[in-house]
Each structure stands twice: as C-alpha cells, then as structure tokens.
Amino acid sequence: MVDVIIESTENGPNLVVVGGEVKYALCRCGHSNNKPFCDGTHRKVNFKADKKEVKVI
Numbered sequence: 001m002v003d004v005i006i007e008s009t010e011n012g013p014n015l016v017v018v019g020g021e022v023k024y025a026l027c028r029c030g031h032s033n034n035k036p037f038c039d040g041t042h043r044k045v046n047f048k049a050d051k052k053e054v055k056v057i
C-alpha cells in the first residue's frame, strides 16, 4: 500500500504527497486564480497558517 499524506505547509498550500512524491499543491488561502490548485498567490496576500501533517489511511 502506498502512503498518502496531506501536508499543510506553513503559510502555504496543502500538499498531497503520494509515496513520498508531491502530486498536487491545493490552495487553502482561497485566493488562487487556478483553484483548486495553488498558484503562489498566498505569498501576495500574506496568508498565514500553521504547518500540519495528516496521514491518510
């Protein structure tokens, strides 16, 4: 079975990590022009959020 981890980066997107490889970067600031994906706009809007990691079973 392949490990799937959702990693909420500090002040940035949710990364979907499958088997140790980042597959997607999902916007969690709400300002991306390419939702649901992160386009880097979180830096322009000075998005602040804690880092967290959840392993999906």
Ligand code: FES
Pocket (backbone or CB within 6 Å): 012, 013, 014, 026, 027, 028, 029, 030, 031, 032, 033, 037, 038, 039, 040, 041, 042, 043
């Ligand atoms: S988290 Fe990067 S654009 Fe929203």
